[in-house]
Amino acid sequence: MVPRRLSPEGGGGVGGGDTYGGYRVRLVETLRLKGIRDLAVLKAFAETPRHLFVPEAVRHRAYEDVALPIGDGQTISQPFTQARYLVALRLTGKEKVLEIGTGSGYQTALLGALAATVFSVERVESLARAAQQAVRQAGATNVSVLHGDGTLGWSAYAPYDAILVAAGGPEIPRPLVEQLAPGGRLLIPVGARGAQTLTLVERDDAGTRQIPLGEARFVPLVGEHGFDA
Numbered sequence: 001m002v003p004r005r006l007s008p009e010g011g012g013g014v015g016g017g018d019t020y021g022g023y024r025v026r027l028v029e030t031l032r033l034k035g036i037r038d039l040a041v042l043k044a045f046a047e048t049p050r051h052l053f054v055p056e057a058v059r060h061r062a063y064e065d066v067a068l069p070i071g072d073g074q075t076i077s078q079p080f081t082q083a084r085y086l087v088a089l090r091l092t093g094k095e096k097v098l099e100i101g102t103g104s105g106y107q108t109a110l111l112g113a114l115a116a117t118v119f120s121v122e123r124v125e126s127l128a129r130a131a132q133q134a135v136r137q138a139g140a141t142n143v144s145v146l147h148g149d150g151t152l153g154w155s156a157y158a159p160y161d162a163i164l165v166a167a168g169g170p171e172i173p174r175p176l177v178e179q180l181a182p183g184g185r186l187l188i189p190v191g192a193r194g195a196q197t198l199t200l201v202e203r204d205d206a207g208t209r210q211i212p213l214g215e216a217r218f219v220p221l222v223g224e225h226g227f228d229a
């Protein structure tokens with residue numbers, strides 16, 4: 001599958017100023033109590049309107065710290081999981097980031113708040129379109145959503161300072177390591193379907209090293225360097 005950038009659809013619109021502000025503050029407080037202390041990450045959660053990224057039917061639960069269904073058998077991840085993930089990336093605001101598995105686009109928007117530019121690849125076209133629209137509605141302007149097989153990365157904009165894979169694969173896709181800048185960090189859940197080890201890959205001039213960060217349970221990474229569909 002050849003990745004391609006989706007053309008933006010629909011108007012922009014206001015995403016931030018809303019009646020959900022109080023709920024968002026509570027979500028941030030929940031994350032803090034669970035141990036997230038990174039101020040930039042907490043600020044990103046405080047400013048990103050999660051309700052714009054979930055379907056109407058579950059919108060009333062948008063600010064609970066739980067994963068929710070987003071259609072096509074996929075889920076928007078639990079905020080606490082995403083927060084730990086984002087902390088591990090140690091972004092400073094200057095990075096060019098590649099995300100694999102856009103899903104709802106919520107994490108993409110969070111990344112947009114924490115890095116300079118974000119490229120995100122999603123293999124399900126309907127999700128990629130909805131995410132592109134939600135990201136625009138949320139006001140993120142430094143984010144591009146692409147439709148394609150993310151296990152191939154997105155070579156046009158490589159190398160990336162950080163790569164984040166939001167689905168679990170059987171191995172670390174070689175193209176992703178190749179598209180990682182020296183000094184860059186790649187986070188990916190690796191293992192069997194339904195039970196993976198969140199793995200941090202660091203690249204320096206001498207090569208790469210892998211650091212296991214604990215257990216994870218993500219939906220399968222499906223593609224040329226992932227699982228079969």
Ligand code: SAH
Nearest residue numbers: 076101103104107122123149150221222223
């Ligand atoms: N973090 C997302 C949730 C991601 S769920 C959120 O906040 O909503 C994982 C996503 O990875 C799913 O949408 C799935 O379709 C996608 N995916 C699986 N394999 C992929 C691949 N090879 N390339 C791109 N996306 C993939």
